[in-house]
Amino acid sequence: MVIVMEPGSSIEQVENIKNKLQKAGFQIHIIPYGTSRITIGVIGEVARQQLEDMAIKAMPGVEKIFYIFKPYKLASREFKSEDTIIQVGDAVIGGKQIQVIAGPCAVESEGQALETALAVKKAGATLFRGGAFKPRTSPYSFQGLGEKALQILAMVRKETGLSVVTEVMDTDTLPLVAEYADILQVGARNMQNYQLLKKLGEYRKPVLLKRGSSASVEEWLLAAEYILAGGNYQVILCERGIRTFANSTRYTLDLSVVPLVKSLTHLPVLVDPSHATGKWQLVPPMSRAAIAAGADGIIVEVHPNPEDALSDGAQSLTFENFNSMMHDIKSVAKAVGRE
């Protein structure tokens, strides 16, 4: 259930309602609604009768009450009609401006990271990505540089001013990763790692939540709901390809979910064409397509020497290709009324 407060309602009024509902056993979320109002999300099995008995509707400051019938509540457009906008350093995700997150699959060395960061920044990227802890299918594959990579990311941020995005794989390393990262990325394989999602709900840092490779839209939004329900409202969704019979690309980029999901939720939606296609040649056209479909940004892999990359070389762009792609993206963004 959602309680929308009148414009100009007081903090005290909100607190009164909150206290009354908490005493009755409900879980309460207080979220700004536009610039001048407050919304109170009430989670729990709310019987209409019970609400009437509690006379919430009549409490001072309450404008209206409504119910959400979708299984995800806080993530739904019904709960919050205007777009969620997330500020990370200088970048504003979910607003009019398209954001481009770029960097290597894995941080391999100070030199590789800084060189890449400077190159992508110059080309117009607004955030830097780089893996420190890498989830790998085989226990014997390169698993990332770990804390050393996080330190390199911090150095890159200091040198370039770019905010950094890196994956958090598990609850053990979450506190460490959260110390360094500006955005905490949850990989596709962890989309339904509920322990991790719940812990992320306790943080107040943006989370980039990738869609699981066999997740339905509803499951994806419910995964976001796990984080939101914990009180962390800064969730960014990211489509990165689904598993299908089609084997000419690594995964099948399900771009139709971009406009679909944006109609269902207020959260920003990004697209990762590098992992989805697995082929660097397809990254520029699918980045253009993502923007044209309405994505709030893209996250792509860039490497100084893709053929020498310790992971995902085949899907990484060179600096030159990234440059040229950025040029094209700007035109498409403008054509669809974005920046």
Next chain:
Amino acid sequence: MVIVMEPGSSIEQVENIKNKLQKAGFQIHIIPYGTSRITIGVIGEVARQQLEDMAIKAMPGVEKIFYIFKPYKLASREFKSEDTIIQVGDAVIGGKQIQVIAGPCAVESEGQALETALAVKKAGATLFRGGAFKPRTSPYSFQGLGEKALQILAMVRKETGLSVVTEVMDTDTLPLVAEYADILQVGARNMQNYQLLKKLGEYRKPVLLKRGSSASVEEWLLAAEYILAGGNYQVILCERGIRTFANSTRYTLDLSVVPLVKSLTHLPVLVDPSHATGKWQLVPPMSRAAIAAGADGIIVEVHPNPEDALSDGAQSLTFENFNSMMHDIKSVAKAVGRE
């Protein structure tokens, strides 16, 4: 095997080679290569030794000989590096200009067809689509108006000047449909109907070949090869969604195949976002995305009153929505250097 003739080689030289190879049992395809050359496609198991014995390389006019290792030959970029351009009435498919094919799922009446055709033409569509024979999952569903619909299409063409595209379902009705249609559409369910593909190879009319909903890229190009091998080189490919677990759209629009397929083949590639998504709200963003990904055009369903449509109402655009979509598409086309 492909024999590329020197610029300015004579018809006689080409005929000599053709005759020699046909006598040896090969199947020959003579296809223009750019504006000033001729390519001779030689189909059959060609042993290098045999070719050397025949001394084709030394025949007058021969510039070079090469082999194609892909299973599809005539459809491959290796066989023909420049884009195939197909002229249909005033529309040029596969060139710089984006083509928009629009119209109702099924032709329902003269009035419905003409009204729609005039509206989509005004908004900028260059071809008209309308189903006469409809492949339906159930034997008890509306199967189209048949020949009556074809006559209506002819009337629409006469009144509007738009070329018409309609589906041919089987070899029985092929001669009839071919009398009326400017482009013969093969539906997804018929992509591997080899009898139909072979018969279409005997026609000299453009064929719009939709991808089967569970077809790999290779299978799709081999289906095109069936038509090309018959001597009909005017094949237009069309991605219309694949079957996956994802059920929030009717099919999953596999947009990454657009740039991928265009790198593998010289044939034009269109996208059908109406059938792929099954939701009219997603048609405009996915049309924009298709153009941004490099498609040569789109085919979309438009109906005067979608809610009254005899089939596919949920995925049909109103005139107003189509108009607004055309406006956006023009901007995106321009942004990616198309018209």
Next chain:
Amino acid sequence: MVIVMEPGSSIEQVENIKNKLQKAGFQIHIIPYGTSRITIGVIGEVARQQLEDMAIKAMPGVEKIFYIFKPYKLASREFKSEDTIIQVGDAVIGGKQIQVIAGPCAVESEGQALETALAVKKAGATLFRGGAFKPRTSPYSFQGLGEKALQILAMVRKETGLSVVTEVMDTDTLPLVAEYADILQVGARNMQNYQLLKKLGEYRKPVLLKRGSSASVEEWLLAAEYILAGGNYQVILCERGIRTFANSTRYTLDLSVVPLVKSLTHLPVLVDPSHATGKWQLVPPMSRAAIAAGADGIIVEVHPNPEDALSDGAQSLTFENFNSMMHDIKSVAKAVGRE
């Protein structure tokens, strides 16, 4: 709508009802129901009011009338509750006895066919399969021996007494194939070739209808309905694997549909583990599993020398392996109360 006649109702009574309904524009199917009754299937949009106005319920011989809400009518268990049993030569498909159809993917020569037929008969197979016209993904692949193969099949039948099953690819060759075959097989790629299905509805020969590799259960039963609606009630369903992301087998054998489909329809259901798995090693265990799941039989590929087969060698059993498999199948059949 279905009209069940009383036991002992007369032909005249049935004809009266039939005539009345046909005059009113309905399509009528008269089908035996058990040993002593007649069922009249009425296809068309039947308004209850209309029926009442026609007073069908009060006509002599009518026991009861009911409606079928599934999209497939004649194929549904509601229409006909007891199993359809199809007699082909000595083999009874859909009864208590498990049927095993075995033979090579393609008929390659008289010797190969006869040798295989004698071997599989000796091991207990009750029908012989062999491809004459082969649907091939590439126009350049071996397409079968055609009529020559049909003549070989006729010879095999004469020599061994085994009924023969062979694929019919299209309407052009249907009359020819129907002259020779005891069961007309429709391949997965043709499951929605409506022209072919309709023509098959006019024949009075059993049709083995394979499930399309991306067909839902409903689509499969509606494809059967196309044949039944034409008046050919001898349809045998065959699960042969669906297209999924899983690539360690050629297709994914969807064995759960066997008990599911048998609860929805009265038609017999076979399983083809050879095409589904693409690996001969998996054919015996999956044949056992098919029988245990309730299939009415299996269709498998057997070849004297799989490694020399012109097609599908990797999934063909040797005589020895087939022998050993038949031994195991008999035990499993007995364990689930079959023969």
Next chain:
Amino acid sequence: MVIVMEPGSSIEQVENIKNKLQKAGFQIHIIPYGTSRITIGVIGEVARQQLEDMAIKAMPGVEKIFYIFKPYKLASREFKSEDTIIQVGDAVIGGKQIQVIAGPCAVESEGQALETALAVKKAGATLFRGGAFKPRTSPYSFQGLGEKALQILAMVRKETGLSVVTEVMDTDTLPLVAEYADILQVGARNMQNYQLLKKLGEYRKPVLLKRGSSASVEEWLLAAEYILAGGNYQVILCERGIRTFANSTRYTLDLSVVPLVKSLTHLPVLVDPSHATGKWQLVPPMSRAAIAAGADGIIVEVHPNPEDALSDGAQSLTFENFNSMMHDIKSVAKAVGRE
């Protein structure tokens, strides 16, 4: 690399080799091979030259050395050719006897658990399953009784003598769950939760590893490898359905992987037809099919009153249905030479 020791080689010989290789930086696994031999698994990038330099082949007790080219090493049949047999209480998993694990989706109360355990034991089940911590798609769904449920499981084991299987969802609750459970179940959503897999590698309790709903066979075996590489060699695999377009069952039970996986690995393989099909009517036939395909057992959901179950009621068997299913399974097991 794998070093097979001679029969009768001494502990000292094994230790010598182990020490030498560990000093060189390799990770060592010592695993019995049959009843009288020892195998030493050497993980790390082993150059043949290096091995020759170390002269391992010449060390006392070494019979032979070989390399494994599959990405999974310890899980492969090449590493260990004979079946892994896991003893849990009285039940032997992976041997000649088929094991049936039965119980409710979630432990709901002492009464419900004990009543079910007594009923399934009487019918022949050898292990009891029951969820304490439930991974749920929605944060607002019933998440299991937690520790209370674990205590109930302990009580059930005491009262019935049945060993208990329950899911461990995360590393936080792993120590607690491991105190109570005889087999630790990893759910499909956690198949690539590497933190959890690594921690499970440190335990010496059997792990039941379900296949992820979009996992390839190789990914599944590599997930097992994570556990084995930690030194926990008691891994039981469980197929529970994959995500495909087919929507007439909850998932698609991929039964062909049973014989396939058993040829690739020495680990036991179970099948879960309850979650795969989502329909209790399909559980008995698919259980029979699983056994016929070569599974080492099944895990099924049984509930005293499925319609009142707090989760998964539609796929739970009543006691009566379970009884009848057990009867059929026994016949099939016997037919395929199992008990």
